[in-house]
Amino acid sequence: MTKHITKITDLDKEEILKILSDAHQLNEQYICTGWNTEYFKNKTLAMIFEKPSLRTRVAFEVAANHLGGHAIYLTSTDILASGGNMQGRESIPDIAKNLENFTDVIMARVFSNETIETLAKNSKVPVINSLCDLHHPTQTLADLYTISHLYNGFPENLKVAYVGDGCNTVNSLFLACDILGINIEIATPVGYEMPEKIIKSAKNGNFKIENDPKLAVKNADIIYTDTWISMGLEKEFEKRLHDFQGYQVNKELLSHAKSSVHVMHCLPAHRGEEITDDVIDGKNSVVFAQAQARLPIAKALLKFLMS
Ligand code: CP
Numbered sequence: 001m002t003k004h005i006t007k008i009t010d011l012d013k014e015e016i017l018k019i020l021s022d023a024h025q026l027n028e029q030y031i032c033t034g035w036n037t038e039y040f041k042n043k044t045l046a047m048i049f050e051k052p053s054l055r056t057r058v059a060f061e062v063a064a065n066h067l068g069g070h071a072i073y074l075t076s077t078d079i080l081a082s083g084g085n086m087q088g089r090e091s092i093p094d095i096a097k098n099l100e101n102f103t104d105v106i107m108a109r110v111f112s113n114e115t116i117e118t119l120a121k122n123s124k125v126p127v128i129n130s131l132c133d134l135h136h137p138t139q140t141l142a143d144l145y146t147i148s149h150l151y152n153g154f155p156e157n158l159k160v161a162y163v164g165d166g167c168n169t170v171n172s173l174f175l176a177c178d179i180l181g182i183n184i185e186i187a188t189p190v191g192y193e194m195p196e197k198i199i200k201s202a203k204n205g206n207f208k209i210e211n212d213p214k215l216a217v218k219n220a221d222i223i224y225t226d227t228w229i230s231m232g233l234e235k236e237f238e239k240r241l242h243d244f245q246g247y248q249v250n251k252e253l254l255s256h257a258k259s260s261v262h263v264m265h266c267l268p269a270h271r272g273e274e275i276t277d278d279v280i281d282g283k284n285s286v287v288f289a290q291a292q293a294r295l296p297i298a299k300a301l302l303k304f305l306m307s
């Protein structure tokens, strides 16, 4: 059966740890030698983007190149209907049934999780979800890579705190913490909690969900945040700006965590909204190392799907 990665739970603990270890090796190999073993030689990655991207698009395109293959970036001027939505020019199953003949992996960043699931259902080649309304698994793998390098693995008493919107990024992080047994505490404003179906799918109970950011970050080793206004929600800008007051990751909030706390953000950051300049650029921030991790993870994922 074709292995798709439409959500982080498509991978088990062993597979996640293997991808993290391969990513580390591929990173070391590239730094030491300037090249990588060609695990994607003569292979092609189709990258469909209904929404913009800097890190995901560039990391996967460079990863395909370094591994001896090629990536094609498909956006609204190519296969999508006007407005950037996949549905419109032709059906999603038809897109999958065409791309599977030309390419070896399909990656897609879409508005709706249903689009990813439909692509996967109709594709004989692996489909990677590079962000939808519910999940952002490739980001989570880079987050885990970053955490495992900071703490030499995932120590039993490690505590991750997430402060902000109950969005795709934290949904995937939450599910990964559940798989790996990492403690996570999540504070969102009332009305912006993670979807019930995500919370209910956790198997281990090593999490706490609340509305008070100061409680969530108490004794935290990591504070993670993301934008308050995810792509596609721009119309809610004013309301969200109002509703998220008190959820900013700033110096005051950090004073409630361990002094050694590491601050993470998947980026793009909206400086002055969910995070302040002094925190994102300060000594506790690992945000840019986290972004750098997208490349080795992209390489390890392509290797994983080709093996
Ligand atoms: N974090 C992340 O996915 O970045 P992009 O939106 O730039 O790809």
Ligand code: NVA
Pocket (backbone or CB within 6 Å): 131, 167, 168, 169, 226, 227, 229, 230, 231, 266, 267, 268
């Ligand atoms: N939650 C954000 C993540 C961006 C990488 C969004 O969906 O826009």
